[in-house]
Amino acid sequence: MAHVTKSPTMHAPADRFTGDVYLTMIEPPSEPSRLTAALVRFTPGARTNWHSHALGQVLHITDGVGLVGTRDGTVVRVSVGETVRGPAGEEHWHGATDTNLMAHIALVVGDGNGDGTTWLEPVTDQQYAQALTSHR
Template sequence: MDIARKAEMKAVAGPAEYFTGEVTITGQFQRPDPSRVSGAIVHFEPGARTAWHTHPAGQTLIVTEGIGWTQVDGGPKYEFHAGDIVWCPADSKHWHGATEHEAMTHIAIQESVDGSPVTWMEKVTDAQYLEPVSTQSTQRAAP
């Protein structure tokens, strides 16, 4: 067993190349082979967000605090809240982050394929970020 103690976890700023606004990443982990799982706790201040990106095996976001937004390229923008669990399907170009006025924290969990858990792309523009939130319900895949 290995226990990562909160007091020993280092906090790092989200790299400006991949994030817009103030983002703090803590608790980063990468499990050893044969596992392919990695993750982190990511905190977004209001207005902060990821760049567009994909995950080769998808990504799970467990929202622990606040309110956030997410969008798959070409699709509607959705709002999510503390307690929600967001699934981003494999190879879906998407972004996620805090809302304009509320901070948000999530635990991000993803798997690596061919040694990489993510492919980063261009930044989300302010116009894209500020698009209206969809009033549709999200679609759920069958279990």
């Protein structure tokens, strides 16, 4: 057994997120395991860029209210205790609503070449506003 003390919280990279997002690693990838787990906290209005995961992703909401959207226009409103499973290769984004923070635990299994995440362009303000409007 290993008792792991709390990792430092850091500001998430600005080239992958819009707004203030904070990241605390729970389990960094280390061989032989390929699991990456992180607590991600989004301030109101903050969100990820569009991205995909080679082997999919699981998000478990721990605080607040947020949105998860896919390229086909599907958007789900999520809140505490809910889980979203994204399939391998699906381009999506996630973040807080404009009036609430949102935090989730993100679980990703790497593909042998890192965590398997492909980061894409930012979600536009128009795309975000449309998602909010349809899920008030």
